[in-house]
Amino acid sequence: MKILEDFSNIFTRYDLNIEVARQEARKVSKDATLQTVADAVVVGETEECEAATKAALAAKSPMEVINDGLIPGMNEVSRLWDEGVYFLPQVILASDAMNAGIALCEEKMGKAMDKKGKVVTHTAEGDIHDIGQVIVNALLNANGFEVVNLGADVPVDKVVEACRVNNPVMVTGTALMTTTMTAFPKIAAQLKRLGLNIPFVCGGGAVSEEYVTSFELGIWGKEANQAPGMAEDALAGDNWNDMRSKWNG
Amino acid sequence: MKILEDFSNIFTRYDLNIEVARQEARKVSKDATLQTVADAVVVGETEECEAATKAALAAKSPMEVINDGLIPGMNEVSRLWDEGVYFLPQVILASDAMNAGIALCEEKMGKAMDKKGKVVTHTAEGDIHDIGQVIVNALLNANGFEVVNLGADVPVDKVVEACRVNNPVMVTGTALMTTTMTAFPKIAAQLKRLGLNIPFVCGGGAVSEEYVTSFELGIWGKEANQAPGMAEDALAGDNWNDMRSKWNG
Amino acid sequence: MKLSSQMAYKSADEMMFGTAKKPVTTKRGIVLGGGHVVPEVVPHPRPGSEKTMKTLLREYERANGDALERCVIVGHPILQIENEHVFQMTHNPKWGGEIAAQTAKQMDEYLEKYGLKASYRATPADLRKPDMVNMRDSDYTREVLESFKECAKYADVVSIESMGGKEVFDHAIIRNDIAGLLFGQAVLGGRDMEWMWTQIVDICKKNNCIPGGDTNCSEANTAMFMAGGFISKDVPHTMAALSRAICVSRTLVAYECGATGPTKDCAYEDPIIKSITGVPISSEGKTSACAHSDLCGNVIAAVCDLWSNEAVEYHDMFGATTTAVFAEILGYDAAAMNAAIELGYQKEFQACLVNSDMYRGPHGFMLAPQNAWLIGKAVVDNNESLYARGKAAAVKCGELMLGDPKLKLTAFERESLQGYMKDMEKLPAKEEDFIDMCLKKYANVKGFDPAAYGL
Amino acid sequence: MKLSSQMAYKSADEMMFGTAKKPVTTKRGIVLGGGHVVPEVVPHPRPGSEKTMKTLLREYERANGDALERCVIVGHPILQIENEHVFQMTHNPKWGGEIAAQTAKQMDEYLEKYGLKASYRATPADLRKPDMVNMRDSDYTREVLESFKECAKYADVVSIESMGGKEVFDHAIIRNDIAGLLFGQAVLGGRDMEWMWTQIVDICKKNNCIPGGDTNCSEANTAMFMAGGFISKDVPHTMAALSRAICVSRTLVAYECGATGPTKDCAYEDPIIKSITGVPISSEGKTSACAHSDLCGNVIAAVCDLWSNEAVEYHDMFGATTTAVFAEILGYDAAAMNAAIELGYQKEFQACLVNSDMYRGPHGFMLAPQNAWLIGKAVVDNNESLYARGKAAAVKCGELMLGDPKLKLTAFERESLQGYMKDMEKLPAKEEDFIDMCLKKYANVKGFDPAAYGL
Numbered sequence A, B: 001m002k003i004l005e006d007f008s009n010i011f012t013r014y015d016l017n018i019e020v021a022r023q024e025a026r027k028v029s030k031d032a033t034l035q036t037v038a039d040a041v042v043v044g045e046t047e048e049c050e051a052a053t054k055a056a057l058a059a060k061s062p063m064e065v066i067n068d069g070l071i072p073g074m075n076e077v078s079r080l081w082d083e084g085v086y087f088l089p090q091v092i093l094a095s096d097a098m099n100a101g102i103a104l105c106e107e108k109m110g111k112a113m114d115k116k117g118k119v120v121t122h123t124a125e126g127d128i129h130d131i132g133q134v135i136v137n138a139l140l141n142a143n144g145f146e147v148v149n150l151g152a153d154v155p156v157d158k159v160v161e162a163c164r165v166n167n168p169v170m171v172t173g174t175a176l177m178t179t180t181m182t183a184f185p186k187i188a189a190q191l192k193r194l195g196l197n198i199p200f201v202c203g204g205g206a207v208s209e210e211y212v213t214s215f216e217l218g219i220w221g222k223e224a225n226q227a228p229g230m231a232e233d234a235l236a237g238d239n240w241n242d243m244r245s246k247w248n249g
Numbered sequence C, D: 001m002k003l004s005s006q007m008a009y010k011s012a013d014e015m016m017f018g019t020a021k022k023p024v025t026t027k028r029g030i031v032l033g034g035g036h037v038v039p040e041v042v043p044h045p046r047p048g049s050e051k052t053m054k055t056l057l058r059e060y061e062r063a064n065g066d067a068l069e070r071c072v073i074v075g076h077p078i079l080q081i082e083n084e085h086v087f088q089m090t091h092n093p094k095w096g097g098e099i100a101a102q103t104a105k106q107m108d109e110y111l112e113k114y115g116l117k118a119s120y121r122a123t124p125a126d127l128r129k130p131d132m133v134n135m136r137d138s139d140y141t142r143e144v145l146e147s148f149k150e151c152a153k154y155a156d157v158v159s160i161e162s163m164g165g166k167e168v169f170d171h172a173i174i175r176n177d178i179a180g181l182l183f184g185q186a187v188l189g190g191r192d193m194e195w196m197w198t199q200i201v202d203i204c205k206k207n208n209c210i211p212g213g214d215t216n217c218s219e220a221n222t223a224m225f226m227a228g229g230f231i232s233k234d235v236p237h238t239m240a241a242l243s244r245a246i247c248v249s250r251t252l253v254a255y256e257c258g259a260t261g262p263t264k265d266c267a268y269e270d271p272i273i274k275s276i277t278g279v280p281i282s283s284e285g286k287t288s289a290c291a292h293s294d295l296c297g298n299v300i301a302a303v304c305d306l307w308s309n310e311a312v313e314y315h316d317m318f319g320a321t322t323t324a325v326f327a328e329i330l331g332y333d334a335a336a337m338n339a340a341i342e343l344g345y346q347k348e349f350q351a352c353l354v355n356s357d358m359y360r361g362p363h364g365f366m367l368a369p370q371n372a373w374l375i376g377k378a379v380v381d382n383n384e385s386l387y388a389r390g391k392a393a394a395v396k397c398g399e400l401m402l403g404d405p406k407l408k409l410t411a412f413e414r415e416s417l418q419g420y421m422k423d424m425e426k427l428p429a430k431e432e433d434f435i436d437m438c439l440k441k442y443a444n445v446k447g448f449d450p451a452a453y454g455l
């Protein structure tokens, strides 16, 4: 078979056009042990991170290790992801590493660290397409939120109950099927009824902006990587209406 | 360019598969003069038909010429169309011829002949796609209905008013655009409000069965050639509900 | 206006998709007809979005934006977007202009950010309905021309689907009346186009905009869709084919007035137009099934320079919105053709497209490049008048159909065609006589006003 | 079950669209893979229609009927319709059976009335979600098998998108974990398929129904869609390509258990499957943009026997309903390929399809027939175990990608790939050792239950 040499009139490799110059992660600490902790997060190596955390804990308080090593490392990861340098798996692996480090610190403190706030996440009843949710979970986690992960195929009542019990800053839903996304307005209605005006970010292949903005509380999530920014807004006190006008429309 | 001899693996000419054996029009009258009238209708020759009608009127009463010449001729045409022998233009030309003959008979009678009943037809406001309606008009006409033809781009109120004034057995609407078919439920609502429960047959490219059966009075028309049959049902006293269950679903 | 007397191509053999004798270059440097096929996607706004300028701007921002984004996602190098005006966009000429401006800005952004090359065609609606308004002097007429002015500032290309002669055509098409088609399409349509296109070309010159071209959508396409597929009985396919041949006489007028292409996608007569004029043509076939069905889905691509979907209403599908979906499909269609060109296999590829439909039905037959060229030749060889060349096209088309035993016809289709051929034989030789005859014959056709055509 | 040790084709050169080494014949006498490409349209019911069996029957009657009617309208000679079950159709096995019966009846009518040849594929939903139910013993499992029994009575072909290993795959795909892909897709997926397909083939034999095949939609397609287009950053395209190569190990199991094809449309691994087994394959690419986007829209057609749109929700478009629209487009796509075959231009046509996308991205590259065949060869040459052949496929795929300078990769994609290659080098040679390692490594993955796979 004849194969061409030049394909420029057939397709364009836009990924090469926009390829982001390689960037090194920035240094986050002048302290060598803490920098080692951060580095382990940046490269997403759980075992390394555990070792570095243990080493750092010899000289530093658990809160110092968390606030000046693990979290700044993860912030670097978020920055690299935002700028298009990192791909999702690097974020997930970094988040796995950070969580392992935090677990060791918490063990030493004898109590759980304070998270920024809770976010309840779920995939709609009848729907097992949960990859979108899995990404959302990972990114929220990576950004310091406590994720109450209800998993896939979650009944309406269970979502509402979890919101009542956890009082999250935000709740998310994922649906990939036109037949399952109909659960979202039901959830929103029940939350309203209970006076829980929690911003409810809905996303997933089947879910359109038009649909989500047709019911109260609903904010449409186009890309999973919007989830942390949205959660920050909710944390800062924006209500669902503010958020909808910022992120949708 | 290389051109094949055999295309059977590329396309199938289903029109040849279902080609209807040529049929002669049947004789409709033992009377030679009346048969000549009918023949002129069957071949769709207006001038011939006028001549034959004039000749027949020398010996027969106008109602005889109509009932035993012109109309039976047109019935033959309808039959040939139903069986797939005739195409639309043949029906239109036959109808033109029949109408010319009827006009002569009416002249002689000094009054208009009785039609089976009135049907109001229109194309929706804002829509100039009226070919569908033109076909419907012609077929209704050919089948002995009096067509109150409101033309294209007709405002809602004008349709309602025409129904009020003419009290037709049926009213039809054609719309080819999703933006214009929204006039139909408005018309139906106003008719209901005035107590005019006239079956309202709606068709045209943009118009789906689902849409038309979502409002009262509405019956969906898929093909223009259903119009005469529907009008017959309406004439026989079927209400819109009966008609909907017969023609739709 | 001088009627064309020469063919741009020496033979059908020379005609190929992707290349036109007279390529044109858009604002962002895309060469249309310059060696490659370009996808042209046509979004249609959802009902309701036309309520205000704001909602309509938003609708097009998304619909057009989704198409641009999808090209970046899958790697299509070039995209043309056409917006066919809905009534409100032309009725309020500023609206059409604002939408053109917004789209041009989106295209600049995509060029800057990703390197995607795009161009924009604005197609004002012809609001002049011959049976309702005076074609040459009405508010609608002024709005249409004003729309061209507003759009030409930002659009790369402008086009229109002009309506001249429709009132007579509509009467004739359901009466097997070939004289009516000749009068409505060739004579009235051509006269109206000359009046219209002189002005459009003028506006374009002042605005550095490309005057694309016209289409006989309102007549020949109506005939084609009424003829329909293999189970319709509204109009014989042979008559629809004659109507298509006839319309060349009027569509050609745009180029005779200075339009340069890219032609309008829904003009199925374009292969014939290309054979005569050498302008780049936009075509639509299988991938415009979203908008209508035809029996020449592949063959119509045989000599196209742009490849379109005609129109798709903007809404969600599983994979993405419709405009993204159709931009993706059209782009892949074009990619295969462009690969053929690069590989030097374009002749073979073209033969596959042609053999797919050349004998599927009369339209596929007459639009196959070899027949399209012959009909074009009949047009230029009989350039005494709009009437003469329209009739010559129809006669040639009829002869070709009757002369090729591979084109199977039902007995009814064949007899109808033989009838039209006889009818044409009986028509006057001279345009003046023909016009006189028609002015009488169609005097009572609803809405027909000779003055609207300068008659 | 014996793992395949031979290639059906001596070289990629022998592989061509429309022809399979082992064609199959449907109830109404259609030969799939017997020399021509057949369109396969897949309607999806609208939300709400699944409420009762009656409403769902009506929905499919229209959706399937519109596709059949459209083929008659435009002249497409053959059509396969697939109905992928929605949950309710499999959960209530009678429903799926009734719908199959209804469709078979429609097809008989179209054959009788017009001469249109059609066939029906029923694809029960795999309701067994590994992280929620016991794969081998649950009500859902029984419903799936019962559905096959009901459908096989009327359908020409049955298929499934089986889910084995998905729980481990989902964990691994977002962690750059190539071992997890090998374990989830090749080992667990393959073991689950053997269990499932032995039963399906048995049911088919009893019902004179064709056991079509399986697809790794739940894993390799998820990877491919996550890798997305040129602006996604979720999964490297190189990893998605490895995931595709790996899945051959499990998809092949269906045919090793007695499935004969036509394979399932969404199995992008099918060109590799065809190179090994010679069964007719169903593929989808550009014309399935309605369902998802991919970077191999044309190349994936290079060796297809059926050509599909994956899935389109039933609703109205301007031209017709979606199922009519996509049946029309697919049919024209097939017509051009069939014209190529008849003209003897199939090699040239295939080269156009391949050159369109072979270097557009990793998936297009590895699925181009020449590379697909090489990966197939690696699979049969390493047939000691599901694991060994999956790994061999991935290694070969990686080598090909790194070894062809025309396949441009971003630095990140390249480095990721080099990393996976190193990771694979370090993996145990023997399947037993690999399984031992994985049982430990993935012990805590949510929902992973070794017993469900006989481990």
Ligand code: B12
Pocket: A126, A127, A128, A129, A130, A131, A132, A133, A135, A136, A172, A173, A174, A175, A176, A177, A178, A179, A201, A202, A203, A204, A205, A206, A220, A221, A222, A223, A224, A225, A226, A227, C318, C319, D044, D084, D085, D086, D087, D123, D124, D125, D126, D161, D163, D170, D217, D218, D219, D221, D222, D225, D226, D290, D291, D292, D293, D310, D311, D312
């Ligand atoms: C992978 C896949 C599967 C896998 C699912 C694996 C899994 N664990 O999720 C398997 C094979 C199991 C599967 C099964 C089925 N599937 Co499926 N599947 C897909 C496929 C191919 C890709 C989906 C995917 O993972 N995409 C990647 C993720 C990352 O995208 P995403 O979830 O949309 O998330 C993105 C955004 O939406 C957003 N997002 C999502 N959630 C949120 C939340 C927040 C807060 C924010 C901010 C953003 C956000 O962020 C992400 C991007 O950054 C799609 C095709 C398609 N076009 O989507 C079909 C698809 C979704 N499936 C479909 C169908 C029909 C089915 C089945 C019924 C098939 C069958 N007959 O068995 C079953 C359903 C079983 C069930 N009850 O759920 C249809 C759905 C049709 C519909 N709309 O109703 C689709 C569209 C395929 C098609 N074209 O027909 N499927």
Ligand code: B12
Pocket: B126, B127, B128, B129, B130, B131, B132, B133, B135, B136, B172, B173, B174, B175, B176, B177, B178, B179, B201, B202, B203, B204, B205, B206, B220, B221, B222, B223, B224, B225, B226, B227, C044, C084, C085, C086, C087, C124, C125, C126, C161, C163, C170, C217, C218, C219, C221, C222, C225, C226, C290, C291, C292, C293, C310, C311, C312, D318, D319
């Ligand atoms: C011909 C045509 C025109 C002609 C109209 C000529 C005329 N006198 O009707 C012209 C060129 C003027 C035209 C203009 C426009 N058009 Co136009 N046009 C078409 C086209 C190509 C064919 C329509 C047609 O005549 N079909 C043949 C007839 C016989 O079919 P029908 O009316 O549906 O009737 C059948 C059945 O529906 C049924 N039926 C109909 N009525 C009734 C009634 C009863 C009682 C019964 C029982 C049955 C029945 O019977 C018939 C079959 O037997 C369609 C394409 C398409 N896919 O339909 C676009 C189309 C309808 N047009 C379209 C558009 C957008 C326009 C314009 C806005 C374009 C523009 N930018 O200028 C303008 C609109 C002007 C206006 N305000 O109306 C869009 C509509 C989009 C939408 N759904 O909203 C379409 C779908 C094209 C497209 N794909 O984009 N158009």
